[in-house]
Amino acid sequence: xxxxxxxxxxxxIKIHILYxxxxxxxxxxxxVKELNRHGYQLSYGTLYPVxxxxxxxxxxxxxxxxxxGKIRKYYSITSKGQKALEDCKSxxxxxxxxxxxxx
Numbered sequence: 001x002x003x004x005x006x007x008x009x010x011x012x013i014k015i016h017i018l019y020x021x022x023x024x025x026x027x028x029x030x031x032v033k034e035l036n037r038h039g040y041q042l043s044y045g046t047l048y049p050v051x052x053x054x055x056x057x058x059x060x061x062x063x064x065x066x067x068x069g070k071i072r073k074y075y076s077i078t079s080k081g082q083k084a085l086e087d088c089k090s091x092x093x094x095x096x097x098x099x100x101x102x103x
Contacts, residue, residue: 009040010050012040013035013040013042013047013050014050014054015085015088015092016034016035016038016040017031017050017051017054017060017075018054018059018060018077018081018082018084018085018088019085020034021060021075021076021077021081022077022081022082022085025063025074025075025076026074026075026076027072027073027074027075028044028047028048028051028073031047031051032044032047035047051075054075054081055075058078058080058081059077059078059080059081059084060075060076060077060078060081061075061076061077061078062074062075062076063076
């Protein structure tokens with residue numbers, strides 16, 4: 001895959017993660033299934049570094065919950081993440097209008 005296109009897809013993946021984390025806390029396995037449903041063939045080796053970067057940059061926060069003896073890490077959106085998501089939504093609308101509705 002072209003490096004530029006890969007960069008676009010990683011951006012789309014980040015937006016998907018923020019969107020789903022804004023609706024309810026999410027965890028890795030659930031995100032991979034959801035992103036696969038949208039056509040992204042994503043490995044855990046790609047997902048977890050993205051999650052860790054969003055966490056480190058303050059867009060997500062993590063809560064660990066013990067389920068059946070195992071620790072599951074849930075990610076929720078922060079106020080910084082919510083602001084970024086809202087900013088992305090307006091940019092997405094503008095881009096879609098311009099690119100798909102050209103006359």
